Amino acid sequence: MPVEWQPVRQSRTHELVLESVEERVLAGELRVGDRLPPERELAPVLGVSRSALREALRVLETIGVLVAQAGRGPDAGARIVRNPDDALGRVLRLHFALGSYGLEDVLEARVILERSSFEAAARHASPEDLDVAEELLAGMSRPDVGVADFNDLDTRFHVQIARSSGNELTSTLTSAVRESVRPLILRALETVEDWPATAYALNEEHTELLRLLREGRGPEAADLAERHIRGFHGTLVDETAEEGTLDE
Template sequence: MLETIGVLVAHAGRGPDAGARIVRNPDDALGRLLRLHVALGSYNLQDVLEARVVLERSSFEAAAAHASAEDLAEAEETLRRMQEPDVTVPEFNDLDTGFHVQIARSSGNQLTSTLTSAVRESVRPLILKALEAAEDWPATAAALNAEHAALLTLVKEGDGPAAADLVEQHIRGFHGTLVPEQAG
């Protein structure tokens, strides 16, 4: 079962390559495991949203201090691809996930990066569904692209506190619509 979800890799036979080994990069496995727990109701979407806010605030603030020129160029290329007029909704969603994970990786904290990747991956199907349901996809894409561009600008300028505040607004905005309103 651990091999199926990507935590272990098992090689049959004898010798130094035989046996089970823990996967070096647990991002994908942790994301699949968290998505399964969300689907099974182990975690509610409000809890996932709040965890995402905490992790991404931290990631964006740290990225503003630690991101390399290569990290920033990679995030910039992702944004360029998101802004292409013929990008499909599923492609946009994949690129959106990629952008947030790239920023987390550039934060300099591997555990925060892994957790951010897992949390973002766990809600990717729900975000895709919400994007596909958008009444005006071009306007929705333009608004999200503007937010992503502003986030990247703040990271490039080294303004971590402003980037943290803006990413929280971004997550609680469109992506926050995934969580049903709770009666007070």
């Protein structure tokens, strides 16, 4: 059944367009994979300018629920998608940088999410899921691995465990929270006095985490994950508090 579009009110036009699209998604009239009508058709039906419509579509693309393809042909136009990971990570990074959340708040959120992820992964992760995590750990264990590459692989390791937990929302939130502090963790890693020793210690914990997951020992994996996060991330909280930058 084709979607019936209705004109929207003219005040704060692009936000009203967003509301119109949201209403149709919530009502099940728009689903993943559905395409919106071309701008030249949709704008007059909604009773808005094409510039206002484009502004609304850009917002939807930014928050990861729409992708727009320019040009002509079957792949052109705006299509409903679900891609929350990058969008949530971007939003959290910006709000963290602006001081909307303190580093201690992020730490506690990581602990809650990753305890849940590791405990669930011990029950639900497939051998293939854990093999992917093992490959990431192998990359982190290379003698010549640089700080930036280590930080990237470390982020992917934790996100991989979350994805193997069987809970997509936990995976998305874990990815977003970990990504939000990636720049800060990178800067902290770059200042450690003995980088090889730091990398070795972190990887020892990563190795033990994987062993516990393969053995299905969820509560022990959750406890170690918390110690692992508080060990390094916790030092960032202490250092930032000493510098007095949490509220700046």
